[in-house]
Amino acid sequence: MEIVVKNTTVSLVKGDITLEQTDAIVNAANSGLAGGGGVDGAIHRAGGPQIMEACRKIGGCPTGSAVITTGGNLKARFVIHAVGPVYHDGRHGEDKLLSGAYKASLELAVKHNLKSIVFPSISTGVYGYPVKQASEIALGTVLDFIKINNALSLVRFVLFSDSDLKVYEKTLERLIQG
Ligand code: ADP
Numbered sequence: 001m002e003i004v005v006k007n008t009t010v011s012l013v014k015g016d017i018t019l020e021q022t023d024a025i026v027n028a029a030n031s032g033l034a035g036g037g038g039v040d041g042a043i044h045r046a047g048g049p050q051i052m053e054a055c056r057k058i059g060g061c062p063t064g065s066a067v068i069t070t071g072g073n074l075k076a077r078f079v080i081h082a083v084g085p086v087y088h089d090g091r092h093g094e095d096k097l098l099s100g101a102y103k104a105s106l107e108l109a110v111k112h113n114l115k116s117i118v119f120p121s122i123s124t125g126v127y128g129y130p131v132k133q134a135s136e137i138a139l140g141t142v143l144d145f146i147k148i149n150n151a152l153s154l155v156r157f158v159l160f161s162d163s164d165l166k167v168y169e170k171t172l173e174r175l176i177q178g
Contacts, residue, residue: 001169003176008146009154010139012172014165017158018046021075022116024068026105028123029055029081031063038125039160043079047072051079064100068108078114080105084123087130095137098123102141109152116154121164131164135171143175 002011017025017039027043030036033055035044044051054069061067066082082105085097101122109117119138123129142155159165 001172005143005146007150008152010142011156012165012168013156013158014162015158017118017120018042018074020118020158022118022154023114024078024080024109024117025076026117026119027079027081028120029083031083032060033058033081039120047074047079064097066101066104066108068112080108082122084127087123087128098134098137099141102138103145106145110149115152117152118156118158121159131167135168139172139175
């Protein structure tokens with residue numbers, strides 16, 4: 001699915017984010033930038049040790065924020081490491097922190113003059129965020145951002161399963177209607 005909002009194409013696809021050729025791919029990182037399983041492990045495996053070296057120099061990143069490093073051996077030039085929240089019960093500021101992780105990533109991309117950025121579904125794996133709720137935050141934050149900032153030409157989400165892709169598609173349809 002693909003829509004255009006002002007200057008920016010928003011696209012939703014199923015796939016493996018490590019293969020993306022955009023200016024930046026976003027990692028669902030942890031606050032220690034220490035690597036791990038899931039998409040984090042996949043990005044470090046595909047991108048090589050340069051990315052971890054850069055993460056170690058930075059040292060860490062608060063939940064709800066993001067940092068940028070080289071893309072190492074990836075096709076993408078940069079990796080933006082966004083730290084989403086662990087989901088408890090929705091009453092621990094999870095929505096605000098998840099939105100913050102997306103917004104900080106978009107701001108970093110613009111600050112570095114990047115034109116295209118790809119997100120995974122942050123926090124919905126090991127961190128346990130319900131996918132529907134996370135999709136509303138993710139897409140809502142992106143739409144709010146690109147309505148007032150024209151610098152990005154492409155924001156893509158790469159979902160890892162058909163069911164996640166469907167949830168994101170339904171949410172996007174709903175958000176652009178309302
Ligand atoms: P978190 O700890 O933020 O929950 P995870 O990596 O556990 O992060 O999961 C985030 C999402 O990334 C999940 O939907 C997971 O299925 C997905 N994912 C895992 N590997 C990849 C990949 N190579 N490309 C895109 N998405 C991926």
